Amino acid sequence: MSDHPYTTLTCLACGHQITVPVYCKNRFCPVCAGPRHKRLRKKLQWYCSNAHLLPGQTLKHVVLTVKSGPDLETTVNHLVRSFRKLRQRKWWKSHVSGGAYVIEITRSDAGWHPHIHAVVQSWFMPYKTFKTAWDSVSGAWGVSVCERPGYVIANYLTDYITKLPKDITDSKAMSDILGNRRLFSPFGCWHSLKCPSFKVTFPCPKCSQSLWIPEEILDRQFSRDGPKMKFDHLPHTSART
Numbered sequence: 001m002s003d004h005p006y007t008t009l010t011c012l013a014c015g016h017q018i019t020v021p022v023y024c025k026n027r028f029c030p031v032c033a034g035p036r037h038k039r040l041r042k043k044l045q046w047y048c049s050n051a052h053l054l055p056g057q058t059l060k061h062v063v064l065t066v067k068s069g070p071d072l073e074t075t076v077n078h079l080v081r082s083f084r085k086l087r088q089r090k091w092w093k094s095h096v097s098g099g100a101y102v103i104e105i106t107r108s109d110a111g112w113h114p115h116i117h118a119v120v121q122s123w124f125m126p127y128k129t130f131k132t133a134w135d136s137v138s139g140a141w142g143v144s145v146c147e148r149p150g151y152v153i154a155n156y157l158t159d160y161i162t163k164l165p166k167d168i169t170d171s172k173a174m175s176d177i178l179g180n181r182r183l184f185s186p187f188g189c190w191h192s193l194k195c196p197s198f199k200v201t202f203p204c205p206k207c208s209q210s211l212w213i214p215e216e217i218l219d220r221q222f223s224r225d226g227p228k229m230k231f232d233h234l235p236h237t238s239a240r241t
Ligand SMILES: [Zn+2]
Pocket: 004, 021, 022, 023, 024, 025, 026, 029, 030, 031, 032, 033
């Protein structure tokens, strides 16, 4: 990954510079994976522990699949559309109040095989009727439901999103198809949960403050003669005037 894009960050407090990778838009890039993986896990864990469970509800890990197909985009679109249809069904609405989902893609000799992994906040979901409901919207029977603690489901979901494909050459096609989609999508009442942004901060190794500024902003905001930020020129106000 020697051709990976990097940028320089400058510490506003002491001027120390570090080089960090710029997100290269490949979801499966190992150089970029670290901080994103961490942030994602935190977000999903936040959702799971801040869901307002109604009496009788628990969190469940739901997996939905469709038939494998030769064209990745068509298969992923069919999966996502089917899941949207399912969420509009009366059956779904009377069992599930909300949740979030991610897409995992695998490939075998039969073709591309995308899955939806969802954490759902629900009452008891009878397996047979769930399968029938999924079949009626997707034409496939791939359903699994498992009750698990929220943090466990959050960990699973994070790993599915960031898992590298068996054949590394698949990662470009997978990333291209998933590129316009959110890493995970809340639905139902989870839409109204206000998840914090969970910025990953790291302290400067010289002065231990976390005030980094990227080079493109540094060039714009600092004059050539020295580090003079715009706010340095603001007039000082005095309490006595
Ligand atoms: Zn990258």
